[in-house]
Amino acid sequence: MDEFEIIRRYFTRAASDASVLLGVGDDGAVLRPDPGRCLVCVVDALVDGVHYPGSLSARDVGYRAVAVNLSDIAAMAGRPRWMTLSLTLVSGEPVWLEDFAAGLFDAAAPHGLDLVGGDTTSGPRTVVSVQIIGDVEPERWLTRSGAGTGDDIYVTGLPGEAAGGLAVLQSGGGGSSAETRLAQRFRRPEPRLEFAEAAAPSISAAIDVSDGLYADLGKLLAASDAGGSLDLGELPRSPALQEVFGEDEALRLALAGGDDYELCFTARPEEAGALQVVASGVDLPITRIGTVTAEKGLHCFRDGEEIEFGNSGYTHFAQA
Numbered sequence: 001m002d003e004f005e006i007i008r009r010y011f012t013r014a015a016s017d018a019s020v021l022l023g024v025g026d027d028g029a030v031l032r033p034d035p036g037r038c039l040v041c042v043v044d045a046l047v048d049g050v051h052y053p054g055s056l057s058a059r060d061v062g063y064r065a066v067a068v069n070l071s072d073i074a075a076m077a078g079r080p081r082w083m084t085l086s087l088t089l090v091s092g093e094p095v096w097l098e099d100f101a102a103g104l105f106d107a108a109a110p111h112g113l114d115l116v117g118g119d120t121t122s123g124p125r126t127v128v129s130v131q132i133i134g135d136v137e138p139e140r141w142l143t144r145s146g147a148g149t150g151d152d153i154y155v156t157g158l159p160g161e162a163a164g165g166l167a168v169l170q171s172g173g174g175g176s177s178a179e180t181r182l183a184q185r186f187r188r189p190e191p192r193l194e195f196a197e198a199a200a201p202s203i204s205a206a207i208d209v210s211d212g213l214y215a216d217l218g219k220l221l222a223a224s225d226a227g228g229s230l231d232l233g234e235l236p237r238s239p240a241l242q243e244v245f246g247e248d249e250a251l252r253l254a255l256a257g258g259d260d261y262e263l264c265f266t267a268r269p270e271e272a273g274a275l276q277v278v279a280s281g282v283d284l285p286i287t288r289i290g291t292v293t294a295e296k297g298l299h300c301f302r303d304g305e306e307i308e309f310g311n312s313g314y315t316h317f318a319q320a
């Protein structure tokens, strides 16, 4: 099958939205933005063996490729509109392509996200690069740089579960219900779009957690020219993570494990009530885990005592 047949067969679907004036099939797509809205563009590539294990199903690869980009749109409080797909394939195997496309459209369809173009080539390993163009009301987008001293630091969901799930997948596990839950969290990230869009007026800064909570919160604080203190006793605990990995490793994964695609964000303390209302409205737990400080650097505390944490700091978490 040549690339034109691949594009026709797997990636040409009628647009769901009248904003797509010209989609797949020409030299470029023509899109009509809603008047008065600003555009938000994100792109992220997944490389076989680097961003996911080679054993991950084609359907999950397609799903994740869209979901990780939706998560960036969520971190900006944007609304996803259109996507393009740049695909490097080793063999162009029909069964793989069929499943990959199914996963891709599974992730996109609930958001009315249309595939409007792309590029298809062959190469030495599979690389899936998705670009999403979203939109946002003027002045309503979130950034990493808006955190102020005294703001509360929050995280959505249960960070660490996806990294636990990756370890489960890599070890060929997945038998228990806890292992299955963790693996599912790696395979099917849930971008926090609804929460972010609704909560944006209460949020001062946001980042999505792709590299690990500690590392990504550090980026937010650096961009805000601030520091922070994290209360490890307040970190949301995943029962599945604790069951499979034990307490210390669960804590290490919650701080340092990547691939969660939860949101980490900051807000003035007086926004706490409004944030909880939005969170329960979309059935998403959010947890206050720390405070923004004027002093630079991100410091971890437990029971009032500072605990050294580096991303390789697992042994520092021995229980007192």
Ligand code: ADP
Pocket: 007, 011, 023, 024, 025, 026, 027, 028, 085, 086, 087, 115, 116, 117, 118, 119, 120
């Ligand atoms: P060109 O040579 O002009 O760049 P291509 O042959 O690469 O055009 O692509 C033909 C059409 O198919 C274009 O509209 C392009 O956007 C679209 N396309 C190519 N690959 C993909 C893909 N993987 N997914 C969606 N659309 C694609």
Ligand code: MG
Pocket: 026, 027
């Ligand atoms: Mg062309």
